[in-house]
Amino acid sequence: MRLERRAHRPLVLVLLAPVIAIMAALAIAGVLIAMAGAPVLEAYRLILTGAFGTRLGFTETLTRATPLMLTGLAAAVAFRARVWNIGAEGQFYLGAIAVAAVAATVFSGWPPYLLIPAALMVGAIAGMVMLLVPLGLRLRFGVDEVVTSLLLNFVVVLFVSMMIEGPLKDPLAFGWPQSIPVGPEAMLPKLIDRTRLHIGLVIAIVIAVLVYFLQSRTVFGMQSRAAGLSPTAAVFSGVPLAKTLIKVACLSGGLAGLAGAIEVMGVKGYVTTDLSPGYGYSGIIVAMLANLHPIGVIAAALFTATMFVGADSMGRALGIPSYIADVTVSLSLLTMLVSIFFTQYRIRR
Amino acid sequence: MELLEIFTSAGIWGAVLRIATPLIFGTLGALICERAGVLNLGIEGIMTFGAMIGWLTVFNGGDLWVGLLAAAAFGAVFGLLHAGMTVTLGLSQHVTGLGITLFASSLSYFIFRLAVPLASSPPTIEPFQPLVIPYLSALPFFGDALFNQTAPTYLAILLAVILAYVLFRTPLGLAVRMTGENPHGAEAQGVNPIAVRIGAVMVGSALMAVGGAFLTLSAFNSFFPTMVQGRGWVCIALVVFASWRPGRALLGALLFALFDAYQLRLQAVLGKAVPYQLFLMVPYVLSIIALIVTARRARVPQALMQPYRRGER
Numbered sequence: 001m002r003l004e005r006r007a008h009r010p011l012v013l014v015l016l017a018p019v020i021a022i023m024a025a026l027a028i029a030g031v032l033i034a035m036a037g038a039p040v041l042e043a044y045r046l047i048l049t050g051a052f053g054t055r056l057g058f059t060e061t062l063t064r065a066t067p068l069m070l071t072g073l074a075a076a077v078a079f080r081a082r083v084w085n086i087g088a089e090g091q092f093y094l095g096a097i098a099v100a101a102v103a104a105t106v107f108s109g110w111p112p113y114l115l116i117p118a119a120l121m122v123g124a125i126a127g128m129v130m131l132l133v134p135l136g137l138r139l140r141f142g143v144d145e146v147v148t149s150l151l152l153n154f155v156v157v158l159f160v161s162m163m164i165e166g167p168l169k170d171p172l173a174f175g176w177p178q179s180i181p182v183g184p185e186a187m188l189p190k191l192i193d194r195t196r197l198h199i200g201l202v203i204a205i206v207i208a209v210l211v212y213f214l215q216s217r218t219v220f221g222m223q224s225r226a227a228g229l230s231p232t233a234a235v236f237s238g239v240p241l242a243k244t245l246i247k248v249a250c251l252s253g254g255l256a257g258l259a260g261a262i263e264v265m266g267v268k269g270y271v272t273t274d275l276s277p278g279y280g281y282s283g284i285i286v287a288m289l290a291n292l293h294p295i296g297v298i299a300a301a302l303f304t305a306t307m308f309v310g311a312d313s314m315g316r317a318l319g320i321p322s323y324i325a326d327v328t329v330s331l332s333l334l335t336m337l338v339s340i341f342f343t344q345y346r347i348r349r
Numbered sequence: 350m351e352l353l354e355i356f357t358s359a360g361i362w363g364a365v366l367r368i369a370t371p372l373i374f375g376t377l378g379a380l381i382c383e384r385a386g387v388l389n390l391g392i393e394g395i396m397t398f399g400a401m402i403g404w405l406t407v408f409n410g411g412d413l414w415v416g417l418l419a420a421a422a423f424g425a426v427f428g429l430l431h432a433g434m435t436v437t438l439g440l441s442q443h444v445t446g447l448g449i450t451l452f453a454s455s456l457s458y459f460i461f462r463l464a465v466p467l468a469s470s471p472p473t474i475e476p477f478q479p480l481v482i483p484y485l486s487a488l489p490f491f492g493d494a495l496f497n498q499t500a501p502t503y504l505a506i507l508l509a510v511i512l513a514y515v516l517f518r519t520p521l522g523l524a525v526r527m528t529g530e531n532p533h534g535a536e537a538q539g540v541n542p543i544a545v546r547i548g549a550v551m552v553g554s555a556l557m558a559v560g561g562a563f564l565t566l567s568a569f570n571s572f573f574p575t576m577v578q579g580r581g582w583v584c585i586a587l588v589v590f591a592s593w594r595p596g597r598a599l600l601g602a603l604l605f606a607l608f609d610a611y612q613l614r615l616q617a618v619l620g621k622a623v624p625y626q627l628f629l630m631v632p633y634v635l636s637i638i639a640l641i642v643t644a645r646r647a648r649v650p651q652a653l654m655q656p657y658r659r660g661e662r
Contacts, residue, residue: 003438036463137640141645143637143644147582150582151636154630155630162627165626284444288444327456330451333444333447333452334452338438338440
């Protein structure tokens with residue numbers, strides 16, 4: 001038995017790959033649910049009804065999908081150029097705290113139509129800067145950006161903790177460590193009243209489409225793809241490698257920072273150190289499930305959010321730890337890697 | 350002067366060895382994988398799983414050593430998963446490793462929550478006690494500073510010596526190093542690079558899990574989510590700092606632990622004057638600095654992160 005590279009990748013297989021991967025992950029999760037002593041099919045049903053069955057569940061799923069789309073895009077654009085940005089979690093938090101720092105202070109009194117775009121921009125720039133550090137270290141000193149961007153996540157969260165217990169502490173929060181609020185003018189308009197769903201969802205989808213055109217229709221898109229496929233060949237064919245990677249990092253870090261800004265301005269209104277339940281890390285899974293395709297990211301983010309919201313309510317109903325959502329989602333990353341592999345290779349005897 | 354007096358207490362040197370132990374296990378584990386040509390970013394999750402399963406084994410009445418063995422066995426299983434995906438199939442080592450980390454840590458939390466329902470204070474076990482060595486432990490100063498540790502700490506140091514010997518003085522070590530430098534050449538010499546890599550990743554992952562288990566079986570006596578706190582990533586940085594040599598890995602881990610122990614005591618001395626978060630940043634910032642200082646000079650195994658497929662170049 002050996003593996004043989006396919007001459008071409010059948011489109012059917014490419015489209016089926018994520019479906020098969022998710023089915024496999026759900027099947028393995030089913031084993032764990034059964035081991036926990038709960039009825040498996042009932043659990044699956046409860047996940048779906050929890051995520052989509054009620055107005056609250058449905059809007060909550062979309063609300064959760066919003067930051068996942070942006071962090072998923074952040075990972076997708078970076079990975080396509082082989083910039084291993086594992087620091088989206090840190091960029092998310094820095095974007096969030098940057099918004100909290102300026103929205104109600106520097107931008108105070110601005111009308112919302114100026115304030116909101118300006119604040120979102122500040123969040124994106126903070127995320128950019130955060131990724132330019134590890135990329136700069138790679139270009140200048142040859143340090144692998146995987147480890148540095150991972151380590152910086154811890155530094156940023158500690159920095160945020162320092163800020164919300166220090167200069168940016170909300171004096172009216174009864175001693176709870178949380179940042180000063182961004183203020184009502186900086187809050188993103190709701191999409192549906194009396195829910196948490198906000199305009200950020202629309203922003204994220206529009207950005208996904210924009211990224212798609214940027215990657216498939218522009219010189220930058222071609223160059224970033226070339227840099228990812230083979231840096232040496234890219235340089236030979238005249239691609240300015242360092243410049244391209246820096247642009248990629250600005251885009252990727254900016255998207256992750258924007259995710260943090262939108263989460264603060266759309267949902268909570270202030271920053272705490274549990275603002276993100278690992279959106280940065282889940283973004284990597286979203287990107288891989290989408291096979292790094294920007295439009296696919298929208299669907300992958302919806303799946304991931306479904307699992308998180310659905311498993312939460314399923315867990316409460318059946319008495320199973322809601323960590324089952326994280327298990328399923330992370331498993332789907334592994335099964336996705338394998339199923340992508342089999343779109344490229346076949347088994348020959 | 351108070352800042353220097355810290356070093357004259359025996360306590361800090363004991364703390365250094367204690368803090369270094371999980372790092373030594375983890376760094377040596379990552380080093381074995383990378384010497385064979387495989388980057389194992391599953392380390393953070395594997396350490397978490399080791400911490401959980403080791404603790405759970407002892408909590409359910411197992412012996413402490415059985416707990417360590419259980420951690421090693423499950424670590425090897427995760428290693429097999431990583432090797433199956435990156436070595437047999439040749440998938441991206443970066444993404445697979447991160448996937449393993451996310452999967453292993455969420456699975457640990459799931460199993461832990463299932464076994465131990467939410468309680469206000471986490472249940473505890475009776476951890477390893479310091480091993481009394483005749484005469485040595487009774488020495489003034491040095492007894493407290495160096496010979497007042499639990500058994501796994503001595504094991505970690507011994508392991509670094511053994512690994513250095515195996516890697517540089519035995520045919521097995523040569524096969525591992527050849528596979529990491531030039532798998533095609535290794536194959537020509539009759540070594541099976543695939544088998545060597547799978548074996549190395551399994552052994553390395555077992556050590557990572559033991560490092561995690563040290564946290565719950567010796568350093569602390571309970572398990573809680575996110576307790577590994579980036580120690581795995583620090584180990585990955587230490588391997589580069591050590592230039593892929595076991596002896597330097599041991600030194601690197603000890604040096605790192607010295608800084609960490611010092612900042613912990615500094616916190617107590619400086620108290621409220623400096624935000625405590627700045628101290629907590631020290632280990633991560635130190636790791637990044639270590640990477641910057643050594644990255645250019647580092648002798649990277651030449652075939653690191655390059656999948657090996659027979660007959661494919």
